[in-house]
Amino acid sequence: MTDTSAFPDLLKARFGEAIESSYVDAACTFVVVRRDTIVPAGRFLRDEHGFDLLADLTCIDWLERVPRFDVVYNLYSIANRTRLFIKAPVPVEDPAIDSMTPVWKSANWFEREVWDMYGLRFTGHPDLRRILMYDEFQGHPLRKDYAINERQPLIPENLPPGDRIPV
Amino acid sequence: MGIENAFGDSFISTRLNEAINWARKWSLYPMPFGTACCAIEFMATVGSHYDMARFGAEVVRFSPRQSDLLIVAGTVSEKMAPVLKRIYDQMCEPKWVISMGACASSGGFYDNYATVQGIDRIIPVDVYVAGCPPRPEAVLTALIKIQEKIDSKQAPAAQTA
Numbered sequence: 001m002t003d004t005s006a007f008p009d010l011l012k013a014r015f016g017e018a019i020e021s022s023y024v025d026a027a028c029t030f031v032v033v034r035r036d037t038i039v040p041a042g043r044f045l046r047d048e049h050g051f052d053l054l055a056d057l058t059c060i061d062w063l064e065r066v067p068r069f070d071v072v073y074n075l076y077s078i079a080n081r082t083r084l085f086i087k088a089p090v091p092v093e094d095p096a097i098d099s100m101t102p103v104w105k106s107a108n109w110f111e112r113e114v115w116d117m118y119g120l121r122f123t124g125h126p127d128l129r130r131i132l133m134y135d136e137f138q139g140h141p142l143r144k145d146y147a148i149n150e151r152q153p154l155i156p157e158n159l160p161p162g163d164r165i166p167v
Numbered sequence: 168m169g170i171e172n173a174f175g176d177s178f179i180s181t182r183l184n185e186a187i188n189w190a191r192k193w194s195l196y197p198m199p200f201g202t203a204c205c206a207i208e209f210m211a212t213v214g215s216h217y218d219m220a221r222f223g224a225e226v227v228r229f230s231p232r233q234s235d236l237l238i239v240a241g242t243v244s245e246k247m248a249p250v251l252k253r254i255y256d257q258m259c260e261p262k263w264v265i266s267m268g269a270c271a272s273s274g275g276f277y278d279n280y281a282t283v284q285g286i287d288r289i290i291p292v293d294v295y296v297a298g299c300p301p302r303p304e305a306v307l308t309a310l311i312k313i314q315e316k317i318d319s320k321q322a323p324a325a326q327t328a
Contacts, residue, residue: 154248
């Protein structure tokens, strides 16, 4: 993998204040970007630095941290063999961020998954529906405050939830 | 009985139930409901090495209306539960159900928002198979258990539930 240590400064030179911080973990560079700048930053990295692949887009729920969520973009440049992570913090009071679909089409289903599991809205997404859970499902199961034993069966079940062995 | 005296070795007499059950137990039509790695193990059971055909149950078809043995092999999610229930309802009686592996029997280690904690919450089960996944021998044992159940006077779980 090529050296990625220059990217925080490159992004700072271009976006200034909107680049909040950066760090290295597990031999990967992470850049924290203000959420209103995440799409321009993505477009900049794609067009100027060859990050042609959005390999993954996911979310972290820190529960007690303010802001509560991080949206994580895992970028890869196939030609340069370079991987870079950019992250955008999102508060729980306004769980929304601009959709990355205009930059990478692969963001479409990733963002649907994050909406389904964490309840973050992606502004400008072409079709923001649940992707894994059924339409009847209430809430977002990977949020840390979703009760660990809560079940939402679609059809009646014989045993009461939580009762594993019939007595 | 008189009829054997008259026709010699050409006939044997039995009770109709037993003749039908004998035919049933050697011609089970399995309907696999394979959702996970248990289904791969089930394929091995049907394959030439373990050869479920030896027990007359080789005609595995995704065709519930023609089947009398439902083999649930794998994790059943809450989203799939109505599908499993409908497939079970489509099968004609008498019908039997094998719950293959930890997930189908109890949810396995998927104790979470997405997984049914055992298919017996949705449909009646005749035989549970332990294992993650069970070895083909265990699946064959389950099949033999079903055969024994057919032979006995026990009703299928479908009729007692």
